[in-house]
Amino acid sequence: MVLNSPIGIGALARATGAKLETIRWYERVGMLPAPDRTSGNFRSYGKVHLDRLSFIRRARGLGFSLDDVRQLLRLADQGQDTCIEREQVARAYLAEIERRVADLEALKRELHGFVEADSQGAPTPCRILQALSARQEAA
Structure with a gap:
């Protein structure tokens, strides 16, 4: 707009x-x-x-907490004098995003396996709860 x-x-x-x-x-x-x-x-x-x-x-x-957003806004409001701090914040967010992506990829693999086994009519235990629990513990 x-x-x-x-x-x-x-x-x-x-x-x-x-x-x-x-x-x-x-x-x-x-x-x-x-x-x-x-x-x-x-x-x-x-x-x-x-x-x-x-x-x-x-x-x-995208999943940023309110505190994360506040910090990003504060850094943006401070202007050019905080390049080092902004880089540190960006690196921390990047690490968090990479962790989330890895968790989502692992969950995706579990769900693909579940869908494949289910579509073939194979009686397998439902591992969705286990997969989500494992992602939560890793968080």
Whole structure:
């Protein structure tokens, strides 16, 4: 969405897929800057709100915790002076993502095996719970 003029909270919610209360909550906890207010005291959002909320939603959708998102936003707000810290944070996130990918690949192999055995009518014990439990323990 190209934002050429201020929008209301409903339009921001539709543009990002966020719920109204979620947007208000992000404002209350300081993850989203307080918007300007119209003469009728309605919230008036701009491009910075759209971009930031889109980032938050995407990061959360990828599994980043609220603390992780806060840290990334804090680093972004600090500007260019934190290259070393940003690299350290990026390396930590990369390691976490690689761990998650490995867990998902292992689960994928288990599920493929289950589906193959099931489609052939082979009586095998259901290992889905075991597979998910093993992934949880590794986490």
